[in-house]
Amino acid sequence: MSAWFAVLGFAAVIGFLLLPYAGLGGDGQNFYYTGISAAATWAVFAGARRVRQSRRLPWLLLGAGQFCYTIGDVAYYISHAIYDSDAFPAPADLFYLLQYPLVCAALVLLVRRRTPSWDTATLLDAAILAIGLGMLWWVYLIGPMATDVDGSESLASNVVSIAYPVMDLIVLATAIRLAVGSGARSTAFRLLLASLLAMLVADMVYGLQTAADTYRDGGVPDVLWLCEYVLLGAAALHPSMRTLDHRAKVALPNVTVGRLIMLAVAALLPLVVLYERYTPSVLLFGVCLFTLVIVRMWMVLGIQQRLAIVDELTGLKARGVLLSHLDLEVERGRRQRYDVGVILLDVDQFRLIVQIHGQPGGHEVLTELSDRLVRLCGDAAVLGRVGDNMFAAVLPGYDGTDLVQAAGRVREVVEKKKFAVGDQEEFRVTVSVGVAGLFRDGTSPTELIEHAEMALRRAKSAGRNRVYSPDGPVEQRR
Template structure:
């Protein structure tokens, strides 16, 4: 049986003993034992698994160690004096555990998603704002207004639920962001969820003066410890910090449902409190509702912007799509017809691309297309429209370009592509060439279909003429192949 399952089994056995032995120092020692075992498990996991994000796990382990020390100190003072001052020394270490745990989680989040993800951040803020409203109305506000102790007592009483909110927001960012979702991920998320449930029940019961030790809430805390220790021991903890290879889901149905529920929290709570005759929280609820409303609008604006970009951008090369090319060419031709201007069109096709895929594999072919798009972007002028219109075929729309300008740019493209080999994967290099066809409006037509047909015929003429060359249509100058055809650099390039 794996070591992490042994650990969970040992924690379960201690938990059973905790609830079956008589109340007193023995049960207190068992409770502290589970907490100490979790600290030890996290330390062993760091040493044995050697994760890249070792600092994150060290901070999480230090947070758990702070919990353990606070538990031990609490029970020690209880056994010695029978009464524990509040706030007392254990509270210092209980409170210290929260920022240590949050810091470790933040390191994991930043390593998993190093780039700024505004959509994920907005989602986490919306849900976090809804949770904060619930905490404020039913936990924080009652505690802050009804507390009759000293200022320090009131501050400590409020600090616990505030720090719970901090952990909740960081956990939300971890859950909603991209990254590996392995066993260690689910174990640590489960641990955080149980901890927040137990902390919330404790805060409410403590405020209502109904808190009792040795109840099911202690079992929830102990289960939280056990899951955290299991996450530290599980082999997948080494990969928990791996950088996400794909972006976080943008606007799935489940995310939209979560945002909808979170947005309704404020109005529902406001209505419930009104029915109860308690309108003192109206300002806070109004501000919270306004914040969530603006955040949801911002999120929807982001979704629309993303949809617009995806509709006009090729997913692989990140240049414009065929649909955008067709619309842009039509618009530029209409503008040129009104102003008696010119529009150039260049079609670029990778020579023997099928052989590249067959010889080196489709991932290598994708790398060729991505690098080709990068080179075409680098050589195009501001205002030119670069698009991928087929598998290995690209197009450049050149507003206000005459025949000489279009042919000159086409030759520069051909030379720039063939000048430097493409990296297929360390250390594989391959010389890649392209065939280019050029057409110019109005000489080759004033309609988009006419101009595309002329450029396409010129492209096929370049293919038939031996490839790695530029051919201009009859309306462009010169009408013959342009530029010498260099010898291929490798046998693969000649294929």
């Protein structure tokens, strides 16, 4: 349905461009334009009905914003086609301006729902890009309008004229936060961003043409606004819109070459503008941008020092990443009322192994142990190395019985087959295991880890090679 709407919508846009050649310009174009806007409104509300009621609000806000745009188009058509009025501001401007806060509220909701608890770096990225592009908005749109304000125009006219680019700037900043944030880049996500981009570019071109007194109905801004309508409707009707607001599994430091290039370009924009004109606002923007870039780079260095995404030795997730996964699964488990299990295992007598076989031998044991865990758990668990010789597994959907059985299989798999270290004789390695389950042993990630650690200590104190829960032994076969 989304593909058909997009095809028909863009066909309608082409028809809009051809109307003047058929002698149907003016009123015909205005009526045609309003029809496409109304169709987009229907598409957004129809798409909103496809998701659960608790997840509809962002799409309902987007639909309400498009509805305001449609009412504005109708009012614009009535004032120009019927009453031949060029008054400014007009009733249509009220509805056009109402769209912006509705769209911003929808984008903020999407950002909040998609973003895990830790995403400060992405927030800084969005701020850098928003300030860089916002500077262009200020220098070329908002600034000239504010400077040209005089007594020849009414206060309402001056306020509305400046309100449009200011609202665009707010939407731009929010859209950038959504674009660079965490979460899946689905087709609906890309269509929504393309719709926002078309709207912002259309508003910018309209502002420049209005300032130069070259705007005419049926021009580039109108075509871009129609493309915005079609793209928004296609996003709302695409099946992937159901997952657009799903929370990302984990927020990781996103330092790619492309992102660093974007940040560098945004930071250099003030210097580029300085070649054309000199204003104090450009210097202020430059100071803010370079300060944010320095903070961002400092954060990247700090993250790289404190947190590795993947453990270098075993290839499993590092402690910080695994705990982020645990935070997310516990949050989902509490919200959807499903179990989450945690398994902690520690290699018995690991210091003795290192003393006998050396540090390289100890590393081989840890590497082989991680390989066995991966083969055993597959995709059922999130595995990580959380200490020198301690491993953890997060198992979504595992209740008490399943958790104990999984922990028992882990202990048996480690003990069953001897470990080979270099050319030396093979020897047996055992592990002590502690388990903890959501709701039964705790309701927060911290409580689960603490109870699993307590169970692990009890297993080692009881003679090692055992599986314990916080309540006591659950599997003791040797």
